[in-house]
Amino acid sequence: MKAGVNDELCRGHGVCVAVCPEVFWLTDDGYAEAQDGDVAPEHEAGVREAIEACPERAITAG
Numbered sequence: 001m002k003a004g005v006n007d008e009l010c011r012g013h014g015v016c017v018a019v020c021p022e023v024f025w026l027t028d029d030g031y032a033e034a035q036d037g038d039v040a041p042e043h044e045a046g047v048r049e050a051i052e053a054c055p056e057r058a059i060t061a062g
């Protein structure tokens, strides 16, 4: 699994960071980014939880 954040949708609530800080963080601009490359298997559930929790539906994974 790879995770991403749609810049145009993200509003910087930080819910994703609270749910899965191993994969998501907020930049100095206040918007989220996701790690490059494959998400470690033990963090995939956290990514799925973040997808569900994001109020803007800005997180993608595949």
Ligand code: SF4
Pocket (backbone or CB within 6 Å): 005, 009, 010, 011, 012, 013, 014, 015, 016, 017, 031, 032, 053, 054, 055, 056, 057, 058, 059
């Ligand atoms: S929860 Fe969604 S809108 Fe909020 S910072 Fe994360 S990706 Fe952006």
